[in-house]
Amino acid sequence: MTVMAERASSQLSVDMFERIAEFAGREDETVRFEFIDGRIGLKKVTNGNHGAIIMWLIRQCMRARPELDLNPLQGLKVEAYRRGRARPDGVLAPVDHFVGQGDWAEPDGVLMVVEVTSYDSDTHSRDRVEKPKAYAEAGIPVHLLIDRDHRSLVVHSNPDPAVGYRDVHTAKLGERLTLPDPVALVLDTEELRQYAD
Template identity: 75%
Template sequence: MTVMAERTSSQMSVDVFERIAEFAECEDETVRFEFIDGRIGVKKVTNGSHGEIAMWLAFRCKEARPDLTLNTTGQGLKVEAYRKGRARPDGVLAPVGHFAGQGDWAETRGVLMAVEITSYDSDTHHRDRVEKPRAYAEAGIPVYLLIDRGNLSILVHTDPDPEDGYRDIHVVRFGGKVTLPDPVGIELDTEELKQYAD
């Protein structure tokens, strides 16, 4: 679950945000901080079904593409235009070893896919369906995968444009098959996701 603080009239700098996040995350390991659209987001520990979906996807990705790893540890990314935002996706797909030595906030060059899994909180619509797709598209991430538990569907966003966001969105209901196009190149059978909709 993520709680977003209201935007202030004078936007905080990325450097100040990173110092706050580093300090706060050291003090409380149950939360992670994000900085999207000029707002600080506090990403709390998720429920068991959320974690099961992340692990299901990690196994499917590794099985289909052993050369890639779906990082589900909260790897931070520099997102939005000019890399002014900071996001911690639920999953980041990249070549094996890609994030070695990159620190808390990695560049998105080389990232093939960002993944978000909706939570049952009041901010999930704005965060996962509006802010995150725009931020990931601006950063040039080729594929954004949204696993939407509320709508029992998977949304595959492709063809990122820095000004228009993702130009193509393909929706598949839980239980169907979905193809994550190149550069990911993985097909998923989503039948198993039905049991994690809670």
């Protein structure tokens, strides 16, 4: 579940957000903080099915691309001019890519970000609109959205900071899906059908 808090356009800086997120994260480990499109997002720790989807994808990536890590904890600087802060459900990058980068890493060198929808009131705006736009503005080559509501996988590729991702492909859970370069991974998603609820 995510709760978004509106802000006045110039009242909260990225530096202030990072301090709030660091302090609050130490006080309550059941939420993760994001700053997308000028709003603070409080993202509750995921449920078992959500976590099972991420672990399934981590195993697929490790088998097919052992030179890469799918990190479920790394925060990224996103949006135009890196003014946003996102905590994707997974960030695919070369092994040890994030060593020494801290909580909020630059997106340069990231091959793919992964999001899994949650069952909350702002999933549509956050996961299907705001985050794809922020990831495209940051130039991340591939964004994979595992959409449990629609029982589908949506692959965004060919980012254009001015318009978002130019290529969007949707597959149903259970189908084989090829993730484009630079990920170059084929997923048989039949197993994911059991985790969609």
